[in-house]
Amino acid sequence: MNSSPITTPIIIPASAALRSIVMPGLLALTMVICGMIAPVPAAATDQQDAATAVVEALISDVEALLEVKDASMDDRRSAITALLDAHFAMDTIAAFSTGPYWRAATPEERDEYKRVFREVLVSTILGNFDQLYGLEYTAGKATPKGDRFVVVSGIFADTTGARPQVAVNWRVITRKGKPIKLFDIEIENLSLLVTQQQENVAVIRKNKGRFSALIDVIRDRIPAQ
Amino acid sequence: MLGNGMMNRQRYMPGDSLSGDKAIPAAFAPDQGSVAGDSRANHAPSVNRLATKAAIVGMACLMAACSTTPPDERTDERDTFENANRSIYDFNMKADTYVLEPAADLYRSSVPEGGQRAVDQHLRWAAMPSTAINSTLQGKFENAGLATLNFLVNGLTLGFADLTNDEDTIEQEDFGQTLAAYKTPQGPYVMMPLLGPRTGRALAGNVVDFAMNPLRVFGSGKEVRALRQAQAPVGAVSFRAKTFDAFNEVKYNAIDPYARTRSFYYQTRLGLLEDRVTGASTTSEDAFEFLFDE
Numbered sequence: 001m002n003s004s005p006i007t008t009p010i011i012i013p014a015s016a017a018l019r020s021i022v023m024p025g026l027l028a029l030t031m032v033i034c035g036m037i038a039p040v041p042a043a044a045t046d047q048q049d050a051a052t053a054v055v056e057a058l059i060s061d062v063e064a065l066l067e068v069k070d071a072s073m074d075d076r077r078s079a080i081t082a083l084l085d086a087h088f089a090m091d092t093i094a095a096f097s098t099g100p101y102w103r104a105a106t107p108e109e110r111d112e113y114k115r116v117f118r119e120v121l122v123s124t125i126l127g128n129f130d131q132l133y134g135l136e137y138t139a140g141k142a143t144p145k146g147d148r149f150v151v152v153s154g155i156f157a158d159t160t161g162a163r164p165q166v167a168v169n170w171r172v173i174t175r176k177g178k179p180i181k182l183f184d185i186e187i188e189n190l191s192l193l194v195t196q197q198q199e200n201v202a203v204i205r206k207n208k209g210r211f212s213a214l215i216d217v218i219r220d221r222i223p224a225q
Numbered sequence: 226m227l228g229n230g231m232m233n234r235q236r237y238m239p240g241d242s243l244s245g246d247k248a249i250p251a252a253f254a255p256d257q258g259s260v261a262g263d264s265r266a267n268h269a270p271s272v273n274r275l276a277t278k279a280a281i282v283g284m285a286c287l288m289a290a291c292s293t294t295p296p297d298e299r300t301d302e303r304d305t306f307e308n309a310n311r312s313i314y315d316f317n318m319k320a321d322t323y324v325l326e327p328a329a330d331l332y333r334s335s336v337p338e339g340g341q342r343a344v345d346q347h348l349r350w351a352a353m354p355s356t357a358i359n360s361t362l363q364g365k366f367e368n369a370g371l372a373t374l375n376f377l378v379n380g381l382t383l384g385f386a387d388l389t390n391d392e393d394t395i396e397q398e399d400f401g402q403t404l405a406a407y408k409t410p411q412g413p414y415v416m417m418p419l420l421g422p423r424t425g426r427a428l429a430g431n432v433v434d435f436a437m438n439p440l441r442v443f444g445s446g447k448e449v450r451a452l453r454q455a456q457a458p459v460g461a462v463s464f465r466a467k468t469f470d471a472f473n474e475v476k477y478n479a480i481d482p483y484a485r486t487r488s489f490y491y492q493t494r495l496g497l498l499e500d501r502v503t504g505a506s507t508t509s510e511d512a513f514e515f516l517f518d519e
Contacts, residue, residue: 188496190492194492195489198487199481201300218480
């Protein structure tokens with residue numbers, strides 16, 4: 001398998017809360033596919049196959065990361081950051097997560113927002129990394145949503161049976177001529193990205209439309225390292 | 226929750242203790258129905274009576290005394306009474322901090338898993354009449370049949386044990402969903418004291434669901450009354466315990482917990498209204514359209 005040392009994206013989740021809503025104690029989505037490694041096709045021409053392959057690649061890379069038992073926090077941080085960049089459309093996610101205010105933001109504000117957003121995301125995943133052990137992923141079907149998205153469904157189950165299984169929908173962005181990447185995750189009918197967007201927009205509106213207010217609030221959430 | 230490995234997997238909102246006609250008094254509690262059990266014969270003050278009064282007072286304040294929040298001050302255009310809603314949310318969070326959160330923490334650490342599961346099953350069973358009736362009203366006869374069967378069979382144990390062996394998933398239906406099916410306008414978003422978020426339509430539906438509590442309709446006697454009065458507070462604690470970490474994540478770490486709660490409520494409610502079974506995407510494609518406007 002072609003596993004870049006670390007490429008596992010757990011997931012987008014700007015909010016760890018959604019993970020734990022469905023699986024108490026489970027704050028991140030990484031699954032271990034028991035004995036299953038899905039190689040990424042060299043050239044995926046079919047939209048659905050390509051989207052499915054992205055999800056499978058994510059799972060494989062997460063598995064690889066989980067197998068590294070004695071990695072330092074810094075190594076894990078680097079690994080998770082690399083996973084996000086490799087498998088998630090981070091710039092598009094950042095733009096969507098601020099709704100209509102992205103267009104009005106200055107280039108400096110956009111860059112700073114992307115930086116703090118990523119930092120908080122990585123820190124959240126890192127803080128809940130141990131919750132990922134023991135998860136098994138079962139792939140479902142891939143459903144195209146127009147020519148821009150494919151929704152790939154799946155189920156996470158706890159191999160120990162301690163936690164209830166969770167249904168997940170991966171929204172993969174599949175625009176022509178652009179890299180096929182993960183964009184959103186729905187857990188039991190809750191879109192992590194839509195939730196984050198609505199929360200971000202609320203913060204900006206409470207602060208009279210100031211984009212920088214959102215950056216300040218998110219920056220305060222970055223834990224000291 | 227989702228199945229627990231149980232044969233009769235029942236669809237409900239994440240963390241939902243599943244009682245269609247019982248109010249879960251928490252600011253994050255999904256729409257669960259009206260406050261349970263209010264015996265006229267019992268003159269002693271009760272949590273249920275308090276919650277009912279709180280609901281009535283809260284609605285009266287919102288609808289009659291509270292002015293709408295000007296559109297340019299709202300963080301969501303659907304939140305007509307946002308200023309008042311946020312105040313009530315703050316009150317609910319204080320109540321959660323001092324009462325519900327410690328109770329839930331104690332519950333999950335001291336009640337065995339089997340006991341917790343029995344409580345969940347009972348609450349789920351108590352919602353079956355509402356699901357059966359509302360499914361019928363919506364023309365979902367298969368779901369109505371499954372709910373009826375589940376209610377009758379598990380009635381032998383008052384729902385504390387699930388005796389069915391049915392692989393089908395019963396979709397939770399309540400009168401608010403029935404109203405939606407008949408195109409009743411959604412109404413404003415309201416944060417109810419102790420009961421949590423509702424839309425006007427869902428709140429009206431809760432009143433009807435309240436009347437469908439099987440213990441209210443069929444039960445009599447001191448034990449049944451006690452069980453009925455315990456349903457709401459126990460249901461609240463059970464729900465809070467099941468969603469303990471997630472709830473606390475929102476409460477303590479969200480950049481705007483109120484907004485996040487509102488978002489969760491609308492998405493979850495939409496999933497129920499559109500009968501989104503587990504695994505089916507809820508998010509409308511329209512939500513992403515603006516991304517592609519260049």
